[in-house]
Amino acid sequence: MASFVLKxxxxxxxxxxxxxxxxxxxxxxxxxxxxxxxxxWLKEIAPSDALRKQFHDKPNDWDAFCxxxxxxxxxxxxxxxxxxxxxxxxxxPVTLLYAARDEERNNAVALKIxxxxxxx
Numbered sequence: 001m002a003s004f005v006l007k008x009x010x011x012x013x014x015x016x017x018x019x020x021x022x023x024x025x026x027x028x029x030x031x032x033x034x035x036x037x038x039x040x041w042l043k044e045i046a047p048s049d050a051l052r053k054q055f056h057d058k059p060n061d062w063d064a065f066c067x068x069x070x071x072x073x074x075x076x077x078x079x080x081x082x083x084x085x086x087x088x089x090x091x092x093p094v095t096l097l098y099a100a101r102d103e104e105r106n107n108a109v110a111l112k113i114x115x116x117x118x119x120x
Contacts, residue, residue: 002089004115006108009097013037018093021085023108025052028099038097040088045081047107048072059105066110073114086119 005017009028013020022028022038025046047055047069055065072078088094100106 002093004085004089004112005093005095006103006112007095007097008103009036009038009099016093017095019088019091020095020097021088022097023111024097024099025049026099036097042081042084044077045073045085045111052107055107059102062105066113069107069110070114073111082115082118085115 007017007020009022009024009031019039020037022036022041023045025043025048027041028036046052047065051065051068051072054068055061058064073082085094085096096108096112098106098108100108103109
């Protein structure tokens with residue numbers, strides 16, 4: 001099975017992106033809907049506001065964030081969103097879009113790790 005690709009929403013869209021899905025709870029600052037070229041916005045799979053704020057306050061606590069986020073992803077709305085992501089992936093390439101500046105430690109990275117474990 002193909003894998004999800006991660007990309008900052010501020011990067012130029014590419015034909016290879018396939019379906020472009022925003023996985024942040026908040027709309028990214030400074031980018032219009034037209035310029036973002038987003039096919040779908042799945043807020044339901046984003047970390048809760050409380051977890052997002054907690055991680056923002058303690059960005060070095062990556063492992064705790066990943067564990068708490070994985071726990072949130074067991075909820076009904078997040079599970080439905082995950083099923084939708086896997087359905088899109090079966091149909092073709094899927095790029096998960098996020099706004100965070102840190103490209104190594106953000107909700108998209110944590111989500112991709114979790115999704116890969118689910119799809120294994």
